[in-house]
Amino acid sequence: MNRFDYVRAQTVAEAVSAASEPGAAYLAAGTNLLDLMKGGVTRPNRLVDVTHLPDLDRIERLPDGGFRVGALVRNSDLAYDPTFAKAYPSVAEALLSGASAQLRNAATVAGNLMQRTRCPYFYDPASACNKREPGAGCEARGGETRLHAILGWSEHCIATHPSDFCVSLVALDAEVEIAGHEGTRKVSLDAFHRLPGDAPQHESVLTPGELIVALHLPAASAAFADHSRYMKIRDRTSYAFAVVSAAASLRLDHGRIVEGRLALGGVALKPWRAREAEVVLAGAEISETLFRQAADAALVAAKPSGDNAFKIELARRLIVRTLARAAAGTPARMPALPASAFASEKDTLHA
Amino acid sequence: MGQHDSLTVSLRVNGEPHDIALDDPRVTLLDLLRERLGLTGSKKGCDRGQCGACTVLVDGRRVNSCLSLAISLDGSEITTIEGLAQGDTLHPVQAAFIAHDGFQCGFCTPGQIMSAVGLIREGHAGDDPERVREAMSGNLCRCGAYIGITEAVLDAQARMASDRQGEAA
Numbered sequence: 001m002n003r004f005d006y007v008r009a010q011t012v013a014e015a016v017s018a019a020s021e022p023g024a025a026y027l028a029a030g031t032n033l034l035d036l037m038k039g040g041v042t043r044p045n046r047l048v049d050v051t052h053l054p055d056l057d058r059i060e061r062l063p064d065g066g067f068r069v070g071a072l073v074r075n076s077d078l079a080y081d082p083t084f085a086k087a088y089p090s091v092a093e094a095l096l097s098g099a100s101a102q103l104r105n106a107a108t109v110a111g112n113l114m115q116r117t118r119c120p121y122f123y124d125p126a127s128a129c130n131k132r133e134p135g136a137g138c139e140a141r142g143g144e145t146r147l148h149a150i151l152g153w154s155e156h157c158i159a160t161h162p163s164d165f166c167v168s169l170v171a172l173d174a175e176v177e178i179a180g181h182e183g184t185r186k187v188s189l190d191a192f193h194r195l196p197g198d199a200p201q202h203e204s205v206l207t208p209g210e211l212i213v214a215l216h217l218p219a220a221s222a223a224f225a226d227h228s229r230y231m232k233i234r235d236r237t238s239y240a241f242a243v244v245s246a247a248a249s250l251r252l253d254h255g256r257i258v259e260g261r262l263a264l265g266g267v268a269l270k271p272w273r274a275r276e277a278e279v280v281l282a283g284a285e286i287s288e289t290l291f292r293q294a295a296d297a298a299l300v301a302a303k304p305s306g307d308n309a310f311k312i313e314l315a316r317r318l319i320v321r322t323l324a325r326a327a328a329g330t331p332a333r334m335p336a337l338p339a340s341a342f343a344s345e346k347d348t349l350h351a
Numbered sequence: 352m353g354q355h356d357s358l359t360v361s362l363r364v365n366g367e368p369h370d371i372a373l374d375d376p377r378v379t380l381l382d383l384l385r386e387r388l389g390l391t392g393s394k395k396g397c398d399r400g401q402c403g404a405c406t407v408l409v410d411g412r413r414v415n416s417c418l419s420l421a422i423s424l425d426g427s428e429i430t431t432i433e434g435l436a437q438g439d440t441l442h443p444v445q446a447a448f449i450a451h452d453g454f455q456c457g458f459c460t461p462g463q464i465m466s467a468v469g470l471i472r473e474g475h476a477g478d479d480p481e482r483v484r485e486a487m488s489g490n491l492c493r494c495g496a497y498i499g500i501t502e503a504v505l506d507a508q509a510r511m512a513s514d515r516q517g518e519a520a
Contacts, residue, residue: 336485
């Protein structure tokens with residue numbers, strides 16, 4: 001790990017000012033940042049510790065019924081907040097399917113948005129990576145690409161965003177509240193992360209010094225609470241990143257879908273909102289055929305970035321299963337194995 | 352705000368207050384416990400948050416001490432494996448790991464036990480072995496003592512609940 005200056009911010013304004021310098025990075029729990037620094041993947045010359053900032057660790061229900069979640073709320077505290085989890089159960093399920101209990105106890109919600117890809121070529125300083133070193137090239141191309149992107153990738157970067165939480169959030173129109181030199185602004189989570197294009201080093205719309213201070217979930221998205229699931233295929237049942245994942249939320253009226261939401265994880269460098277599938281779902285009657293059509297629509301633009309064509313078919317089947325489980329209803333209690341596509345549940349559709 | 356030239360971190364570790372001068376902000380909580388305070392019960396397995404051998408409680412919550420920057424935890428209360436037993440009387444989770452053969456080589460055991468103590472405090476697993484296994488997935492055991500570990504967690508949890516009922520009666 002390189003040497004760095006440690007600055008503990010007491011106010012958001014101090015933090016923004018201290019982190020505007022080139023080479024500065026924000027430190028919250030550090031569960032991803034310290035790992036990256038130990039491996040020499042990132043080498044910030046200044047860490048601005050935001051964990052002592054006041055008032056950023058609150059989960060607030062707003063007068064309009066929506067939620068404002070402070071940036072420093074720990075993943076586990078949000079997942080187990082009974083009021084929040086009742087309103088947005090797929091978000092709680094996604095959170096509990098990610099990482100381990102120890103990491104969820106430390107990691108913050110803003111840190112979850114800011115975590116870096118787990119592409120092994122990004123993690124290996126001996127490999128060329130355009131994200132780590134712009135213009136260096138991408139050694140993942142033609143390499144071991146089993147877990148790489150099938151949507152939205154470019155020849156410059158085929159990495160994926162590793163978050164589960166973000167997938168469930170983007171399906172529910174979450175917004176990010178950001179503090180900067182000019183005050184605060186709000187950006188939809190869908191617009192927050194960037195696709196790689198020819199500049200994969202730019203991962204989000206944050207400008208130097210800008211700090212996430214809260215996440216917002218709209219009141220209207222709680223209307224999906226009775227039919228919301230997150231499902232995740234991974235190489236082991238717990239404590240593994242998604243190979244592919246899906247968040248599905250439905251609003252039903254007598255067997256007909258009034259409105260459907262679908263997002264995918266593990267497929268692109270951002271949480272992938274599948275709006276083409278939502279068009280197919282809107283107003284349609286629930287059936288396996290419909291779910292297959294929605295899955296096909298979600299994956300029209302999918303193409304393998306290497307030896308990972310299997311992920312397209314895996315995603316197709318996972319979408320069908322997740323929609324079927326969402327249609328069957330949100331479980332009364334969090335499943336013992338959150339987001340497991342293999343746990344036996346009633347109404348399982350073997351797609 | 353201060354650009355900290357000399358850094359001091361104040362922690363309560365197993366009930367004892369410590370003010371520790373750090374010449375470098377890079378010190379993790381794990382290294383501070385092991386190298387500065389001589390508390391070598393917490394183990395450095397992977398040092399990357401993957402194995403759980405370094406698990407301790409920070410303000411009562413289980414975390415990976417290898418991924419925690421000590422200076423950032425200024426003002427926190429830390430509990431390590433050394434702080435569990437009361438004199439010669441083992442903590443119920445320690446006793447249950449022995450009773451159920453919850454280990455073989457023992458390297459992961461302090462982390463397993465601290466994680467189990469955190470799990471029982473969190474109170475989300477109930478008496479369901481599947482939920483216990485899921486909630487212990489951040490602790491690897493290369494000897495494969497998982498069956499004994501799950502039994503130990505469930506047994507300790509039940510004993511601690513009945514002890515509390517006994518105290519309340």
